[in-house]
Amino acid sequence: QVRLVESGGGLVQAGGSLRLSCVASGRTFSEYAMAWFRQAPGKEREFVAIAGWTGFTTYYADSVKGRFTISRDNAKNTVYLQMNSLEPEDTAVYYCAARPQFTRATIATAALYDYWGQGTQVTVSS
Numbered sequence: 114q115v116r117l118v119e120s121g122g123g124l125v126q127a128g129g130s131l132r133l134s135c136v137a138s139g140r141t142f143s144e145y146a147m148a149w150f151r152q153a154p155g156k157e158r159e160f161v162a163i164a165g166w167t168g169f170t171t172y173y174a175d176s177v178k179g180r181f182t183i184s185r186d187n188a189k190n191t192v193y194l195q196m197n198s199l200e201p202e203d204t205a206v207y208y209c210a211a212r213p214q215f216t217r218a219t220i221a222t223a224a225l226y227d228y229w230g231q232g233t234q235v236t237v238s239s
Contacts, residue, residue: 122233135209151205160221
């Protein structure tokens, strides 16, 4: 079992930045790929970014590429999402998720992730 706890959400103006954190406990953190998803009201959960076991391999949704950066610190059992140049369209609840391994073709399939956090709200005002 892996427990994930997100933090760092809040209210920010368009153009601003936030850094989300997700701390994991339970199993060995470095054995899991870690991802961020988000869900806006009335919309499906959407893939944002993923980092492989070491953090060297990362992939991003086109909508956030160049603005968001995912990173992980295995010594701290933590994955981060640095969000810059935020837009009102980024408003959502952000979730971190874990799975043992992944293929690039399946990174956006939420059902394939084994563990989820409770989410943290990000609101971007215009």
